[in-house]
Every structure is written in structure tokens, then in C-alpha cells.
Amino acid sequence: MRKFVVTIALALSSFSSFSQLVSLNNDEIKKLKTQIKNDIETKKLYLGTEKSALNYLSGQPNPIDTIRTEGLLQGNPKKETTRLALADMNKMFALALQYRITGDQKYLNKCVEFLGAWAKINKPNGDPIDDTNLDKAIEAYDLIKKDIPAADKKQIELWLTETALAEINSKRMKTGRATAINNWNAHRLKEVGEIGYTLNNQDFIRWAIDNLKSHININLYPDGTSLDFKERDAMHYHIYDLEPLLKLCIMIDRANGPNFYTYESPKGSSIKKSVEWLIPYINGEKQHEEYVNTTVKFDRDRARNNEPGFAPGTMFKPSLALPVLRLSLYFDPAQNDLLKNVSGNSGNWQKVLDELKHKR
Incomplete structure (x- = not known):
């Protein structure tokens, strides 16, 4: 397969749209708010995620430099370390969604803290079975990207760009x-x-x-x-x-x-x-x-x-x-x-x- 050649600077230059296709868009967030207000079952489910997001505000990110799940058996120390670190993925998403539902800045700030910590530490290795675990982090960023400070935005987008390029140019694609x-x-x-x-x-x-x-x-x-x-x-x-x-x-x-x-x-x-x-x-x-x-x-x-x-x-x-x-x-x-x-x-x-x- 032809090697995909693109510089990081060129890749970053195209990031201009704020439309949410991976996560919920503005209209869908509005519908969710209405459903939480008017539907008893949805309200019950929401209260659980609301409580979790509140608890995550006092937690600290636990990023790892390399995600390691692929090819490892249960009990492997590297896999266990990864399992514990990947708990951050759902935390990011819960914080991002809670910010979009409530508009409360503290959830945005905490989500950016988690995303920024992973963007700074994690290094992609082009293994899709490992990288597939990043879904909730990507969805979280998609939810809040228009409200993130410029410096944090640049760092997170660089991390995601490097992750995609590592997959595209991986030796595993040969x-x-x-x-x-x-x-x-x-x-x-x-x-x-x-x-x-x-x-x-x-x-x-x-x-x-x-x-x-x-x-x-x-x-x-x-x-x-x-x-x-x-x-x-x-x-x-x-x-x-x-x-x-x-x-x-x-x-x-x-x-x-x-x-x-x-x-x-x-x-x-x-x-x-x-x-x-x-x-x-x-x-x-x-x-x-x-x-x-x-x-x-x-x-x-x-x-x-x-x-x-x-x-x-x-x-x-x-x-x-x-x-x-x-x-x-x-x-x-x-x-x-x-x-x-x-x-x-x-x-x-x-x-x-x-x-x-x-x-x-």
C-alpha cells in the first residue's frame, strides 16, 4: 500500500470545522436535555453519569506512554497497567458530556486536564487494537473542541494527528x-x-x-x-x-x-x-x-x-x-x-x- 505522506503542520492546517459528527451535535444535545427533563427512565440513567462526573472532578489523570493490550494475556503486568489507565477514557467522556449538558466550566476544565495529560504523555505506536481504546477520548474532544483554550487545543490535536498518521503509515499495513x-x-x-x-x-x-x-x-x-x-x-x-x-x-x-x-x-x-x-x-x-x-x-x-x-x-x-x-x-x-x-x-x-x- 502506498505510504501516506503528510507533514504534521500540513495536517493541522485543515482543522477548522466545529461540526460534531463523531459525538452528539448541538441539536442532539438539546434533545438529550429535554429527554432528561421529561422522561423518568432517562433521568434515572442520567443521575448515575452525573454522579460519576462529579466524582471525577477530584480525580487525577493516569496517562501511560504506550497502550498495551494487543497480544497480551490476562494477568500480564503491561495489560493490567493499561487497563487501569484506560479508565480515564470514560472519565473524559463523562466530563465532556456533563459540560455540554450543564454548561458548567469546571467540567470543561477537568476534561481538558485529562485530555492534555494524555496528549503530553501518550505516544502512538500504530497498533489499531491498542489505539481503538481511544474512542471515548476522541468523542470527548469532539464534544468540547470549540471551547478549548488555543494552547491545549494545539497539543491535543497534535496527539490525535500523530495517532492517525502512525496508523496509516504502520508496518502492520504492509x-x-x-x-x-x-x-x-x-x-x-x-x-x-x-x-x-x-x-x-x-x-x-x-x-x-x-x-x-x-x-x-x-x-x-x-x-x-x-x-x-x-x-x-x-x-x-x-x-x-x-x-x-x-x-x-x-x-x-x-x-x-x-x-x-x-x-x-x-x-x-x-x-x-x-x-x-x-x-x-x-x-x-x-x-x-x-x-x-x-x-x-x-x-x-x-x-x-x-x-x-x-x-x-x-x-x-x-x-x-x-x-x-x-x-x-x-x-x-x-x-x-x-x-x-x-x-x-x-x-x-x-x-x-x-x-x-x-x-x-
Whole structure:
């Protein structure tokens, strides 16, 4: 694949738009405020996140220089250190959202403190399985970017730019490497795309869209299966591939771009077909034993490490598909009944936020 060459200065020069496509926009924030005021269930859910945001005001950021989750087993000290540090992601998002809901400057200041600490310390290494954990930080920045002081804004945008460029120019993108076409690439495209839309970087956006087309053609099959399912023999990885693709498709659609949910590749594959292929396994018509024929050593290592869900023969649990169902509702509201059946129609704050984007 052609190396993506762009200087940091050139990349930064395109960051001029304040439109929120990754997070909630102004109209959606207004709707959320009204819903909190008028809907009892939403109010209950909001009180929980309000309490958390208030507690985060007295906390301190815990950034790490390198995120390390990919390829590490549970119990690995590097993975545990990362797990503890990544608690900051949800804190940033909660603080940013609370600022947008209340307008209280103290939440903005604390969110900027967290984002700035990570921007100063964290160094991207071009590993999308590690970088995919930055979603909530990017969403937080997208929520508050128009109100951030110039010096903080520059530092945070430089960090995000470096993260996207590290992904685009990563050795893991080289032709012939599995990580250039499997679930790694799905997360890479999502990460570059959301940074592109957050920073209004048209080069990043074009790169994500161009490579999304080729990913759908190479990674997904006309029968609805995927390369990741074939290699891992696990719905877990089919879902892990689809979730970032759906997130990227939603961003593209919110920017009035093409509908990549229904887009069909030259060989006839599509994200829609790959979501629909899951449905019989979610509603119980079909069952699947996970990892029985996996070709990946790491899957067997996790099984030997007694990590839940990775033992060969473990039955697929429909609840694992909830992220895909929630995201696919944006394009296909008909999945709502199935989502209710699987989730038990239980209240969920993230579901409230997702549905605000669906109401178009």
C-alpha cells in the first residue's frame, strides 16, 4: 500500500470545522436535555453519569506512554497497567458530556486536564487494537473542541494527528500482512476516520473511505461471513470486525457521505449482509461453538490461560452481539425488536446516546 505522506503542520492546517459528527451535535444535545427533563427512565440513567462526573472532578489523570493490550494475556503486568489507565477514557467522556449538558466550566476544565495529560504523555505506536481504546477520548474532544483554550487545543490535536498518521503509515499495513486485511484494519479505518471527522482533516477522511471500500471487498464475503470468522471460527471476531466498521459507516453517513452499510463490493459483499448473517445466531435459530477450528495461536493461548469465553467449544452467547445490533439500528430500525429481546429492554445510558443519533 502506498505510504501516506503528510507533514504534521500540513495536517493541522485543515482543522477548522466545529461540526460534531463523531459525538452528539448541538441539536442532539438539546434533545438529550429535554429527554432528561421529561422522561423518568432517562433521568434515572442520567443521575448515575452525573454522579460519576462529579466524582471525577477530584480525580487525577493516569496517562501511560504506550497502550498495551494487543497480544497480551490476562494477568500480564503491561495489560493490567493499561487497563487501569484506560479508565480515564470514560472519565473524559463523562466530563465532556456533563459540560455540554450543564454548561458548567469546571467540567470543561477537568476534561481538558485529562485530555492534555494524555496528549503530553501518550505516544502512538500504530497498533489499531491498542489505539481503538481511544474512542471515548476522541468523542470527548469532539464534544468540547470549540471551547478549548488555543494552547491545549494545539497539543491535543497534535496527539490525535500523530495517532492517525502512525496508523496509516504502520508496518502492520504492509501488503501481505494479515493485519492489513483482518479485524486490525477495521479498527484502523475507524480510528483514522473518527480522528479525521473530529479534526475536519479531509486527507484522513478520504483515506478511511477509500480503504473501507477495499476492506469490504477483501474482508467480507458475499454469503455474509468474514475473513475473521473463517480464520478464528468465532462469532466473537466477526462481531469485533463489524463493530468498528459500523461506527465508521455512521460517521460517514452523518457527514452526508455514501451509505456504506448497504454498499456492495465488486464481489458482492457488504456490511449489511454480514450483519444479517449474524441474525439466526442471535435469535437462537442457529448455534455456534466458538474457536473449535481457529488457526490463530493466541486464541489457544487464551484458552490455556483460562480466559472466559475462549475455550474451544464455548457456545456463542447472543448478548455478545449487542454492540453490533445497537449500531446497525442506525441504518435498519427493524432490528429494534431483536435488540429488545436480547437486551431484555433494560435501560442503558449508551443506548440513550446512540438513539439520539438515530432520530433523523
